[in-house]
Amino acid sequence: MSKAKTAAKPGRTKTFSGTLPRGIKAFQAVSPVAGVTLRTDGQLRWEARIRRSLNGQALKFPLVRYPIDPKASPNTEHHIDAARLMAEAYVRREHASLELRQTPYAHTSEAWTFGDLLRRFVQEIDDGLIKHASVRTDHSNAYLFLGGGKGLGLSQTGMPHLTRKLAKDLTQDDFLGRHASSFVNSYVKVKRDGTTLPMAQGSKKRALTTIRNLFRIAHENWQIDLRSPIKSLKSLNSDDARDRTLTEEEWNAIVAQLDAGRTDQATADVIRFARMTAARRSECIKLDWADINFKKKTARLRETKAKNGKYNERVIPLTSEPMALIAARFEASETKKGAVFVSSRGKRIRADTVTQAWDRVREQVAEKLGDPEILTARMHDLRHTRITEMGHHLNPAEAARISGHKDLKTFMRYFNPDPVALGKKLEQLERQGGAGTDVDDVVKQLLGLSTEDMASAVAIAFQARAKTP
Numbered sequence: 001m002s003k004a005k006t007a008a009k010p011g012r013t014k015t016f017s018g019t020l021p022r023g024i025k026a027f028q029a030v031s032p033v034a035g036v037t038l039r040t041d042g043q044l045r046w047e048a049r050i051r052r053s054l055n056g057q058a059l060k061f062p063l064v065r066y067p068i069d070p071k072a073s074p075n076t077e078h079h080i081d082a083a084r085l086m087a088e089a090y091v092r093r094e095h096a097s098l099e100l101r102q103t104p105y106a107h108t109s110e111a112w113t114f115g116d117l118l119r120r121f122v123q124e125i126d127d128g129l130i131k132h133a134s135v136r137t138d139h140s141n142a143y144l145f146l147g148g149g150k151g152l153g154l155s156q157t158g159m160p161h162l163t164r165k166l167a168k169d170l171t172q173d174d175f176l177g178r179h180a181s182s183f184v185n186s187y188v189k190v191k192r193d194g195t196t197l198p199m200a201q202g203s204k205k206r207a208l209t210t211i212r213n214l215f216r217i218a219h220e221n222w223q224i225d226l227r228s229p230i231k232s233l234k235s236l237n238s239d240d241a242r243d244r245t246l247t248e249e250e251w252n253a254i255v256a257q258l259d260a261g262r263t264d265q266a267t268a269d270v271i272r273f274a275r276m277t278a279a280r281r282s283e284c285i286k287l288d289w290a291d292i293n294f295k296k297k298t299a300r301l302r303e304t305k306a307k308n309g310k311y312n313e314r315v316i317p318l319t320s321e322p323m324a325l326i327a328a329r330f331e332a333s334e335t336k337k338g339a340v341f342v343s344s345r346g347k348r349i350r351a352d353t354v355t356q357a358w359d360r361v362r363e364q365v366a367e368k369l370g371d372p373e374i375l376t377a378r379m380h381d382l383r384h385t386r387i388t389e390m391g392h393h394l395n396p397a398e399a400a401r402i403s404g405h406k407d408l409k410t411f412m413r414y415f416n417p418d419p420v421a422l423g424k425k426l427e428q429l430e431r432q433g434g435a436g437t438d439v440d441d442v443v444k445q446l447l448g449l450s451t452e453d454m455a456s457a458v459a460i461a462f463q464a465r466a467k468t469p
Contacts, residue, residue, distance in 0.1 A: 021070045028080050033088040044068040046080075046087040050094050052104075059104055062120065062222075064090055109225045112218075114170055115163030118142045120222070121214050130217065134210075141210035144187065150352070153190035159183065167218075170229040175208055176236075183208070184236070205236040245385040250374050251275065253365045261364065266341045266349050267357045269325055271382070273341075276322040278386035278402065280304070281379060285349050287340040289330070297323050316402050355379055 050061040066083040097105035143149030147158020175183040189197040215228035258268040283301040291300040339348040358379040
């Protein structure tokens, strides 16, 4: 099939040359409005493209697509004639707005429902036009409002009473209000059996941060006269620092269930690798064989979490356990190229797959042992557990280098030593030589820090002392 012709010049009769799907006649394949074109490559559709300038400057208009279903009934949205009329109406409306307001209609607040903004946001992420560190999170969060996504709850149902509203009519109360239909009260975790659990404040805050990002992009990038209805997220602030680590018994039970169950080997290996290295879930699944240095026994973690939306990378050492796991996977790999963690179907393991496997195994262990306490352990707590172990053997600067933390204060949130174990260690130090040796060790560790981290360490020490009765 050939591509549709571009808009004809004024005074000429437009014709369509190419192969049309069965049931569509040639006269239906042309539009009298310049810029409205039928495209037959890929999904059959009308495309509306506007090229105009204002005061000598070219204006940017989005390419708008109107999908066609050759089997659609007349007067329905995706019938070829109805879709053409919508495309023509869009073009005429934009030209009229330019004449009357000296601004494109697409730049006015009256042109966009909340759903329209979200759909454009998702489309531009898919097209690679929007790029930032949390772009995948933003993509997923958009479906909490649009619906039709994977999972249960809002991801499936969306919030149609909000997406149908004009974006300019949204208020903070729609998202943060106390009424039952507000986002914060509608966003709950829905389990497979239909029961619900409260959603963490941090999850709600991240979802609404996505909406603030959406409105910022709409104003700055798309030049739409809109401002975010969400003025502040302070009401969702909470101390979400966790001190949960896995005991040896809990981890052994998890491993036993991974071995005994039907979890894909690569998914189980991601969980093991995360526990052994303190790498984040996303860092594990992004690993390629090119990132592994077998000679130096290191792994390069790419596109790691960072502030200000900028990606970083770091190199971590691989001790004997993770090295053995990687070596076994390399030996079993047929191509020795691409992703390290590949499913039995030959696809790179997805982040959601790992989390779902963790939740499933955790529930199985809780049921088998009759211990609901393990249900409080999250996948990310494996990172807490390993960092705590490293903190006993490395100075803070060395451990933070491996964990990827840029400042000591953040690192200390992840370092969660057992007070009983610390007490025994202190007792042992006192028996071995008194406080002098302990002070010398502390000084040596402080000397290994940067000036900023040393100051942070001293400040944390004074804060801890002030809290001690």
